[in-house]
Amino acid sequence: MYAFVPAALFLALFGVSVRADRRRFRNAVYLGLTFIFASIGLLTLVPDLPHGLGGIIVAMVFLVPALGTVALGVFLIGNGLTMVRKEGRRPANLLSFMAGVGIFALISFVLTLGNQGSQRWDAVVGGVVFLAGYVSFLFLCFLAYAYLYGRIKVRGDVDYVVMLGSGLIGGDRVPPLLASRLRKGMEIHDAQIARGGRVPLLLTSGGKGADEKVAEARAMADWLIAQGVPQDHVRLEDRSRTTQENLGFSREIMLAGDPGYRCVVVTNNFHAFRAAMTARKAGVNGQVLGSPTAKYFWPSATIREFVAVFWEHKIVNLGICGAIVALTATLAVNAG
Structure with a gap:
């Protein structure tokens, strides 16, 4: 059972870190490491298990991820085609398609060059797989924890509902x-009133872009009022241009109104975890909830959000990726 000690350690770290602050990316990494070491622990049990059960464990650890990777590639390519059909051919809409193509390109690369019988090529293939594995590990950590974070519910009274x-x-x-975010904010507002709690203020956050006639906050406030929200329940933050400014300027308004405020921030579900990380850095006292988004x-x-999170931690991530590349180059040269 000692093989499960690392998994138990990372699970404990995950629990402590989540209790301290749910909005940290390291929570996602601790969760991912827990699953990896738990899988390794299961593999150490295989020799002592009945053949059928041992085979199931090996399949779960190796075969399921392999087949899942192929299925994911097919899904992403199909989703990419749907995105292009519905949203146009802007680069941002091609992300899932390019990710799916990238998966099959990597598989082809490994199968083609991994059978050359050359130590140099073996080193290159190993390095590429290791690099892809590192990025994939972070992405799966992000995906799993973002899903868990999205299950957060509003507990107790809140003073503000901030809508980005x-x-x-x-x-x-x-x-x-944006209407999806506003409807979610209204649901929270109405639920707070229905449970007999304090009446939260709806704080719309967004400045006026170069191609916009009015500030986003103004348009959002007008939409809420048209839906029946009392005007005195709405506040505006109309200076921001980025998510960081949304949260920073909103925090100033909330602090001015009540230094001991508690809030909920609303954005779309795919953006909730990254917005939560930004809220933590901005010193906002509240969690982030996600509103529904079209499935396609x-x-x-989500891929776009992961790229942004990866880049926010670029010193660590690029350092590790650079070390993998350097080690691969060294092994390839020495294999000469």
């Missing part, structure tokens, strides 16, 4: 993606 802005249609109309839009948006 996005681009407007025609410069002054709320698009469906979610994969590309």
Whole structure:
């Protein structure tokens, strides 16, 4: 049972870290390491298990991920084609398609060059697989923990419901993606009132873009009021241009209104975990909840969010990737 000690250690670290703050990316990494070491622990039990059960464990650890990778590649390519058909051929809409193609390109690379009988090529293939494995590990950690984080519920009273802005249609109309956030904010607002708690203020956050006629916060507030929200329940933060500014400027307003405030921030579900990380850095006292997003839009948006999170930790991630490349180059040269 000693083989499960590392998994237990990382599970304990995960629990302590989540209890301290749910909004840290390291929580996702601890969770991923827990699963990896638990899988290794299961493999050490295989020789002592009945043949059928041992085979099931080996299949779970190796075969299921392999088949899952192929299935994921097919799904991403199909989703990419759907994105292009529904949203156009902008680079951001091609992310899932390119990721799916990348998966099959990597498989082809390994199968083609891994059978050359050359130590140099073996070193190169090993390095590429290790590099892809590292990025894939972080992505799966992000995906799993973002899903768990998205299960957070509002508990107790909140003073503010902050709704993050996005681009407007025609410069002054709320698009469906933003309307989803506003409806979620209204649900929280109404639920708080229904349970007899304090009446939270709805704080719309978003400045005026160069191609917009009004500030996003103004358009959002008008949408809420048109839906029946009392005007005195709405506040505006209309200076921000980025998520970081959304949260920073909103924090200033909330602190001015109540230094001991507690809030909930609303964005779309694919953006919730990264927004939560930004909220922590901005010193916002509250968790982030996600509103529904069209299913076909979610994969590309999630990949985009992961790329942003990866880059936010670029010193560590690029350092590790650089070390893998350097080690691969050294092994390839020495294999000469």
